[in-house]
Amino acid sequence: MEAIGAGACFGIFLGKVCPEALELAGGKALVEKRAKILVLCPDLPFPIRAGGQMRMASLIQALSEFASVKVAFIAPQTTEETISWARERNVSLEQLVPRNRSLFERWSERLGILFARSNLRYRLHERTFFNQAFKSYSPDLVWLETPYLLRYAIEWKEKVPLVVDYWGTSEGANRICKVTRGPLKIWKWLFWRAALRGEMQFAPQVENIVCVSSLDAAFFRNLAPESRIWAIPNGILTKNTQRPTVAVADDPSIMIFTGDMSYLPNIDAAVWFTEQAFPIILREVPWAKMQIVGREPRGEVLALRGHQNVEVKGHMPDLAASIAAAGFYILPMRLGSGIRSKLFDVFPLGKAIVSTSTGAEGLELHHDVNCIIADSAEDFAKGCIRLLKNENERHRLGKAVSLLASETYSQENVNRLVRKAVIDILRS
Numbered sequence: 287m288e289a290i291g292a293g294a295c296f297g298i299f300l301g302k303v304c305p306e307a308l309e310l311a312g313g314k315a316l317v318e319k320r321a322k323i324l325v326l327c328p329d330l331p332f333p334i335r336a337g338g339q340m341r342m343a344s345l346i347q348a349l350s351e352f353a354s355v356k357v358a359f360i361a362p363q364t365t366e367e368t369i370s371w372a373r374e375r376n377v378s379l380e381q382l383v384p385r386n387r388s389l390f391e392r393w394s395e396r397l398g399i400l401f402a403r404s405n406l407r408y409r410l411h412e413r414t415f416f417n418q419a420f421k422s423y424s425p426d427l428v429w430l431e432t433p434y435l436l437r438y439a440i441e442w443k444e445k446v447p448l449v450v451d452y453w454g455t456s457e458g459a460n461r462i463c464k465v466t467r468g469p470l471k472i473w474k475w476l477f478w479r480a481a482l483r484g485e486m487q488f489a490p491q492v493e494n495i496v497c498v499s500s501l502d503a504a505f506f507r508n509l510a511p512e513s514r515i516w517a518i519p520n521g522i523l524t525k526n527t528q529r530p531t532v533a534v535a536d537d538p539s540i541m542i543f544t545g546d547m548s549y550l551p552n553i554d555a556a557v558w559f560t561e562q563a564f565p566i567i568l569r570e571v572p573w574a575k576m577q578i579v580g581r582e583p584r585g586e587v588l589a590l591r592g593h594q595n596v597e598v599k600g601h602m603p604d605l606a607a608s609i610a611a612a613g614f615y616i617l618p619m620r621l622g623s624g625i626r627s628k629l630f631d632v633f634p635l636g637k638a639i640v641s642t643s644t645g646a647e648g649l650e651l652h653h654d655v656n657c658i659i660a661d662s663a664e665d666f667a668k669g670c671i672r673l674l675k676n677e678n679e680r681h682r683l684g685k686a687v688s689l690l691a692s693e694t695y696s697q698e699n700v701n702r703l704v705r706k707a708v709i710d711i712l713r714s
Contacts (some may be wrong), residue, residue: 320354321712324425326416326435327359332371334523336546337627341453341498342431343371344521344697348704349429350375358419360384360412382415413438427711436488447711449494455505456481458623461644462550465621485509494711498625499648514714516707519649521700522630522691538677540575541640541670542612544605545628547583547598551621555645559618560590562663563670568594571674579608605631614638614673614680617645618666625649633691638683640669650694656686 331342349355356378364381372379416438420428428439429449439448459478466474489495489510496516497503503517543559545552556578567574574595578587581601591598602608609615615637617626625648632639639657646659653659658669673680693699 320352321426321708322423323349323353323355323427323429323708324420324423325349325355325357325429325431326419326439327357327431328434329359330361330364330368331357331359331431333365333367337520338453340523340627340630341451341520344523344700345429345431345451345496345518345704346377347375347523347697348521348701349708350377351701352705353708356380356419356423356425358382358416360415380419382412385411427708433484433488436492440488440491443491443493447494447714448492449496449707449711450489450492451496452489452502452506453498454623454625455502456485456623457505458551458621461621461623465554489513494707496707501648502623514711516703518700518703518707519695520625520627520630521697522634522695523697536611536613537575538613538674538680539571539573540577540612541614541616541674542577542579542609543616543618544579544609544631547578547580547587547600551619552580553584553586554621555617555619556587556590558620558663559616559666560593560596563618563667564593564596566664566667567670567674570671574670574674577608577612579605606635609637610635612637614640614670614684616666616670617641619645623647630691630695633687633695636684636688638673638680639687640666640673642666650690651687656690657683 325346327342329338329342331339331346334340334343346355346357354376357372358380360382362384364379368379371377416435420439420442425446427447427449428442429451430436430439431451433450433452436450442448456478459474459481463471463474463478486509489506490512492510492513494516495506495510495513496518497506498517498519500517503515506513506515543556545555547553547556560576564574564576576593576596578590578596578598579600579602583598583600588598590596599608609632615629615632617629617639619626619642622644626645629639629649639651641651641657641659642661643659646657651657651659658672660666660669673683
């Protein structure tokens, strides 16, 4: 996150009457009105441009189904899409505009994090902004859409229940550290230790933790055994489940990988597959093609265009059309933690998936049941060859993952899980 200037704030307040009551601490009920929930976000929650926005939008929509919600967020600007999205859900918005910081300020903060061995150092302007939002709204519950924001809200826990949403764990930073070579490894190790120390220091102080999967829930139960922990997945919102507006015939020869191609785990995945697994595939299936689709491809990714049958397409306005046109989806990720939200673009389209164990981590993906999971380059290549040659297998696995979109990862299921968690918290 960049440092935050004083910025301008604006609010859009749209009320809604509640048909039922929620019980608060002490057994009192909120009669004929909704519980007030303040959501703190580190970025614009909508439109959805990345996994973070998908997570925020899904959970905010779930909260707005049964509570009055105010979202305080940090972003350079808002859009008409954001305002319309909030209005449709009766959500109020309050924004803090960041200011540009000098290189000296950015590096001073990073060094401060390392010396303090904690990544939860607050910034004064952000703290002032969130404190004002808290005082003006007087919420019944505060929901933090990243543990980064605990630095501002931890002092509120004696006044109001706090819920912290952990999108992932420090294991992601640990994996990056393990594959880093040379002097840079020391820097990556220090940041991993700072992230881990932040979890160890603050997670046990939080009574209510939400995470993206049962795997992450187990991680935090070990770290914070006294906390209440809920595993709530991302919901696949209607906007993300729509098929391409124009029918697209798939090409069984195309394997596609998508994501932000400036993000190290995605860069590593694209390079590893192209250099290690794809040559094995081409020896047996010379007509196979590889497409890499995603914004801001770095030099390492752009250089992959020099390999046989590899196409780097960059950002595509209609991602669903690109995925639908491919024979199947590959997820050769070896780094990162949490869940790979890019798969929520794939599930509704019913595309077969070949993934590493890391790519499938935290999701209801099981080898030979609804996907192919392989970790070595040779096994990953064999899984791809199997799908390239077998149309029935592509259809079988594609049908299986489409059920995940309509059942496990439906927004309706997320609404139910969020509602249950909040009611339990307010009753306790």
